[in-house]
Amino acid sequence: MARAKQLRSVKTRERLLGCAREIVSDSGFADLRVEQVVTAGGVAKGTFFAHFSDKDALMDILIGERVDALLDDLDAVGGFRSIAHVVESIMPLLSFLSSERYVFDIFLRLSGALAVEKVGAIAKAICRYDRILVQKLKGGPFRQDISAELQSEGIQAFSVSSVALSLCTEHGDKTLRDRLAIQLQAWLSPKQMPDRDM
Amino acid sequence: MARAKQLRSVKTRERLLGCAREIVSDSGFADLRVEQVVTAGGVAKGTFFAHFSDKDALMDILIGERVDALLDDLDAVGGFRSIAHVVESIMPLLSFLSSERYVFDIFLRLSGALAVEKVGAIAKAICRYDRILVQKLKGGPFRQDISAELQSEGIQAFSVSSVALSLCTEHGDKTLRDRLAIQLQAWLSPKQMPDRDM
DNA sequence: CCAGATTATTGACCGCGGTCAACATAGGGG
DNA sequence: CCCCTATGTTGACCGCGGTCAATAATCTGG
Structure with missing residues (x-):
C-alpha cells in the first residue's frame, strides 16, 4: 500500500527549488x-x-x-493582427531562450516528451505555446490555404532556427527579430500567384 | 619562430581519429x-x-x-524538380541526424561558428549544405516571391524541427518524411491567392 | 655531435554529475 | 507504547571529461 508523501519531504523539495531559483537569479542557469x-x-x-x-x-x-x-503574457494579448504583431508577441520568449546558450540547449533537449509518461514542464509549456499560437492565428489576416496548426508549426520552426543562429553569431535581439520577421512574412503571407499547378 | 608540426604528432592524431572512427562504427557516437x-x-x-x-x-x-x-550524394542529384524530390534528396542527411539523439545534440551545438576563427567541420558542412540547397532551388518549380536563399533557410528550419520531433516521439523516418513533406509543400508552393494586401 | 630551444607526451589530479548501501525518521496497527 | 514497515536522508564512492607541471622526444644552429 502506497503511503502518502511526508511533509518533511515536500518541504525539502521546496527548499531545494527555492535555493536553486536564488542561485539562478544570482549567477544564471549555466553556472x-x-x-x-x-x-x-x-x-x-x-x-x-x-x-x-x-x-x-x-x-x-x-x-x-x-x-x-x-x-501568460503572450496569452494576454489579443488575436494576431499582423506579422509584426506576431513577432513582437513572441520576442520576449525568444529573448529568454537566447539569453544563455545553456538555456536553449536544455530547452531543445527537453522540448519533447522522451516517454509518454515523463512529460516535463518544458514539454508541457510547448504544448501550451502551440495551443496559444493556434488560437491567436485563427481568423488572423494570414494565408488561408493552410491550417492554423500548420502555421503554428512553422512559427515554432523559424523561431528555433532564429534563436539558434542568434546564439552562434553572437548578435543581439535585433538580428533575431529582423530575420524572424522576414521569414514569418514569407511563411504567413506568401505573395505568390499560384500560376502553375505544382 | 614557429616550428613545423612534427611527423610523430600528425601520426598520433590520425591514429586517434582512426581509433575513434572504429569505436563509433562499433558502438555508436554516444557511447x-x-x-x-x-x-x-x-x-x-x-x-x-x-x-x-x-x-x-x-x-x-x-x-x-x-x-x-x-x-556529396546530395550534390550529385540535379536541380530540384518537386517537393517530393527535395524531401527524398535530403532524407539521408536527416536520417543520419536522427539516428542518435547525441548526434543531433552535437550537430545543433556546433552548427554555428562560436567564434569567427574556430569554424568547425559541422559549421563548414552546414554552409556547404546551404550553398547546395540554394543552387538546386534556383530555377526550381517553386514560389517566385522569395529568394532561393530564403527558401533554403526555411528548408533548414523545417528539417531541424522535424528531426527534433522525430527524436522525441520515437517514431521512425516515415513520420519525419511525411511531416516534412507537408511543411515544405506549404513553404515552397503556397496556394494562396494574395487577395488582401497584408 | 653536442647544447639549448620547441614540441609532444605523460599520468596524477580535479570538478562535477550521479549512485547506492547504510542509516534515520516518520506513521500505523497490535 | 513499541515494533514494523515505508519513506527520507546521508556521504563515501564512481565515471568521465578535462588540466597541468614534469618529462621525453625532436629539431636546429654552432
Whole structure:
C-alpha cells in the first residue's frame, strides 16, 4: 500500500527549488552546480537526486516555469493582427531562450516528451505555446490555404532556427527579430500567384 | 619562430581519429569514451587533449565528415524538380541526424561558428549544405516571391524541427518524411491567392 | 655531435554529475 | 507504547571529461 508523501519531504523539495531559483537569479542557469544547491539547502547530495531524477529535471522545472510565465503574457494579448504583431508577441520568449546558450540547449533537449509518461514542464509549456499560437492565428489576416496548426508549426520552426543562429553569431535581439520577421512574412503571407499547378 | 608540426604528432592524431572512427562504427557516437580512444591508440589521456580541444571537437570532425559525405550524394542529384524530390534528396542527411539523439545534440551545438576563427567541420558542412540547397532551388518549380536563399533557410528550419520531433516521439523516418513533406509543400508552393494586401 | 630551444607526451589530479548501501525518521496497527 | 514497515536522508564512492607541471622526444644552429 502506497503511503502518502511526508511533509518533511515536500518541504525539502521546496527548499531545494527555492535555493536553486536564488542561485539562478544570482549567477544564471549555466553556472548552477548541484553541490551549490544542496549546500544552500543544508542537505546531502543524495537527497537532491531523491527529489530530482537528474540536474536536467531541475532545469526543466526552473526553465519551464519561466517559459510558462512568459506564456501568460503572450496569452494576454489579443488575436494576431499582423506579422509584426506576431513577432513582437513572441520576442520576449525568444529573448529568454537566447539569453544563455545553456538555456536553449536544455530547452531543445527537453522540448519533447522522451516517454509518454515523463512529460516535463518544458514539454508541457510547448504544448501550451502551440495551443496559444493556434488560437491567436485563427481568423488572423494570414494565408488561408493552410491550417492554423500548420502555421503554428512553422512559427515554432523559424523561431528555433532564429534563436539558434542568434546564439552562434553572437548578435543581439535585433538580428533575431529582423530575420524572424522576414521569414514569418514569407511563411504567413506568401505573395505568390499560384500560376502553375505544382 | 614557429616550428613545423612534427611527423610523430600528425601520426598520433590520425591514429586517434582512426581509433575513434572504429569505436563509433562499433558502438555508436554516444557511447564513445575518451579513455577508450586513448587506450586503443596507446597514448595517455593528456595526449588526446593536446590534439583536440575537447571531446566535442573530435565529434565535430567525425560527424562533420559523415555529413560531408552525405552532401556529396546530395550534390550529385540535379536541380530540384518537386517537393517530393527535395524531401527524398535530403532524407539521408536527416536520417543520419536522427539516428542518435547525441548526434543531433552535437550537430545543433556546433552548427554555428562560436567564434569567427574556430569554424568547425559541422559549421563548414552546414554552409556547404546551404550553398547546395540554394543552387538546386534556383530555377526550381517553386514560389517566385522569395529568394532561393530564403527558401533554403526555411528548408533548414523545417528539417531541424522535424528531426527534433522525430527524436522525441520515437517514431521512425516515415513520420519525419511525411511531416516534412507537408511543411515544405506549404513553404515552397503556397496556394494562396494574395487577395488582401497584408 | 653536442647544447639549448620547441614540441609532444605523460599520468596524477580535479570538478562535477550521479549512485547506492547504510542509516534515520516518520506513521500505523497490535 | 513499541515494533514494523515505508519513506527520507546521508556521504563515501564512481565515471568521465578535462588540466597541468614534469618529462621525453625532436629539431636546429654552432
